[in-house]
Amino acid sequence: MSTSVVAYESASLDARMKYANTIAAAGQMIPRGLFDPATGKPSPAKVLLVMETGSMLGLHPMAALQSINVVEGRATLAAQLMAGLIRQAGHRLEIVKSGTIPGGDYAVTVTGTRADTGDVFTSTWDMHRAIRAQLVDSYEQNPQGVFVVRARSEKGKLLPWEAYAESMPKWRAISEVALEGFSDVTLGMRSYEEMTDGGIPMAEPDPEPSEDWLALFASAKTRADLDAVAARLAEKGEGTDKLRAAFMARAGVIAREEQTVDAEIVADETTGGGEAVDGDHPEATGVPATVAPGPEMTPEEFEAAEAARFDAEHAEVVDRD
Template sequence: MPSSVVAYESASLDARMKYANTIAAAGQMIPPGLFDPATGKPSPPKVLLVMETGSMLGLHPMAALQSINVVEGRATLAAQLMAGLIRQAGHRLEITKSGTIPGGDYSVTVTGTRADTGDVYTSTWDIPRAIRAQLVDSYEPNQRGVYEVRARSEKGKVLPWEAYAESLPKWRAISEVALEGFSDVTLGMRSYEEMTDGGIPIAEPEPEPTEDWNAAIDAATTRAELDDIGDRLKEKGEGTDKIRARWLARAGAIDREANTVDAEVVPDDPKTADEGAPPADVEAPQSPPSQPAPSSAPTEPTQEEYEAAEAARYDAAVAAGEVSNGD
């Protein structure tokens, strides 16, 4: 076992938990499957689960984060990791492909042979089998006679089996062989691809907002109006980084406008100015202390949030044609 893994295993649970929290702070560098849907940020418990699972398999924590994911509270292994572990244990794993997707006869056969007993395990996956498993909608020739895979969500979104039709049969065949013949190597864990009907991430479209937040923020003329928008954003959980950046920018603009209106204008006539000035022996009234922003306003951004806000402002400037994006 690598010394780095030994060092991780020998650390106390408290030290490993602190390590998980530190890793989770990496934000967008963490795989999306390890995010907490409620907060939109990496989940330290999920990160810890992945690192602990990797430790059992003899993996460095960083390697575990790249090939182990959490699905419904269970650690799952990427099919590539399964193949690597099987071969690392001295067993033989062969992958044979035949045909093509456009030709309508594509299939993948994976054969695993145990080094200790010589037992052989085989699995073949093709698109018709994926159709039977309800992973693919259809596999038919188009007007030019070229076969096309179709796998769509209810909203018409392209699913992994359509986007990666050549890869998915291989990963499913590997995971099937691993589960049947090499559970001692993979600790009986399922593959990520099997648990997610594909596993290769495709960017999810952002859900439709319940309000046109950009228009509402831009139309706000007072902090009270803006704070009310902040309340609604929090209530509906739609405060993305870009919306937050726009809110902060508008808040700054409103504050500057208010300060400009409240600023004293020095009259041109010195005499008039003298008449309006308090006597020298009377202390001028002090300006009331600035009041903290209402609790409905977003809190002061962290460094990470500040950088995200700056990036959002830049994106908005590019979209408006104010800044060139280098294209």
């Protein structure tokens, strides 16, 4: 057991909870399975549950976050973690693949042999078994005679059993062997793949927009107009990285346009000494330094500053990506 795990175990509950809150604050760096659906942000409670489970298994907290997930309030182990724990305990785990997906005869057999008793546990998974378990819709030949796996959601979304057809039988076979013959090693916990009927999380599609946000951003003539659109977008919770980038791009264009117009006004209203009548920048009269990039700011620095300002004012847009 590493010293990091010992340090975590010896910490007080209050210290662990503070640690969980700190980790949860990492936002998008936390696996999506540990997010709270109600807030769209990482759940400190789920993070704490995962780290506590990892502690029982002798895992560093960071390793636990990558291989333990929470499903319906229960901690579950990734099949890869199960295999690692079984081998770490001194037992033998053998994985044998046969056939191919296109050939219609692909199968994976996992055999576990206990080091203490010599007992052997075996599980075989193929696409036909997956169909019986209703994990795969069909496994049939196409017009070219090649077998094709089809596993889709009710809305037609690609599911892991189709996207990762070669891997899913392996994970399910490992999970079955672990549960049957090595529950003392895995503490009787089930695998994430088994509990979710597919396991590997697929990227969620962007929310269906209620308005043409890209067009609204593009048509905004002033910064006030642009901010009004962004506020409405935040209220509806339809923000995405693509829309955030579009906001930033339009904000930059508007700022440059306003800077050019104000610079022309300054040229007409300056004294013989060339001093601006009004404005935070002599080059951009009437445009605050926090809005228009001055000569001391590169375009990259300006965009970074704008991104920070936007995140602060419209956090909902970013957090719900």
